[in-house]
Amino acid sequence: MINKKLQWDLILMSQKDQRMINSKKWSSAIIKRNTAHLKDIIKKYGRPSSKFVGLAGESAAWLIAQHSDYDVKFQERCLKSL
Template sequence: MKKTFLILLLVSGYVIAFGQVKTDSVLYKKLSAMFKEDQKWRIESAKLYNHQKSEYDRETVDKNWSIADSTNEAEAKRILNKYGFPGYSLVGQSGSSKFWAIVQHCDDNVAFQQKVLLLMKKEVDRKNASGENYAYLTDRVLTNLNQKQLYGTQGIYDPKTKKWAPLPIKDAAHVEARRKALGMISLKQYIADTNAAN
């Protein structure tokens, strides 16, 4: 009986150690707070842009948006240096996506985005991070460098036609294959969904 119990404990320990079932709740809470601040000022900005009621004026929104992005970028650098790209095993799918979203908004530091992209690729290959998020960050970096994107995630809205369309795509003939490889919906469906949401 004792021997059986000991084996169960060892197996349980093995699952926790190698399957990394337990996530870092402190880091997850930090990422959640960072993401909340990231979204707050973007939401308030959208309200003002759409002539909706906001508790803040444009100057306050823009100032706090800039502060939030700068603070989040500095903290994201510390997290990356300590943990690498935080994947599912460390902070769950939600926490990992929150970190990615914050990095997406570090457009003033493309070198940092590129560094994150390299580390994120390793986690995507291990099925420990989102392939779709990886595609978005890849395209974000490429468009920030004034290069053609690969997955068609970045686009522009034409106020005249009221339609969204992707920015130029490199090797567009194979974009659907690239998207499929990362578990993404077709570009045609993505464009339709984006326009339906506008």
């Protein structure tokens, strides 16, 4: 069953990330906040798979992980699991 709230949280985080990048107004605070929130999600629920957060939610989680440059070890763990 898809967790719609969690799906929407991930989508909103990825949209905020993309707006920031497209506006060329880089904010490490947004990236770090998104990374921390994704870590919390993974710790609480496990990998945000398409069965749990839908394809859009899973894609959003992957985008957030890709942009988590402040935590390369986290990126590497996500690469192996997402």
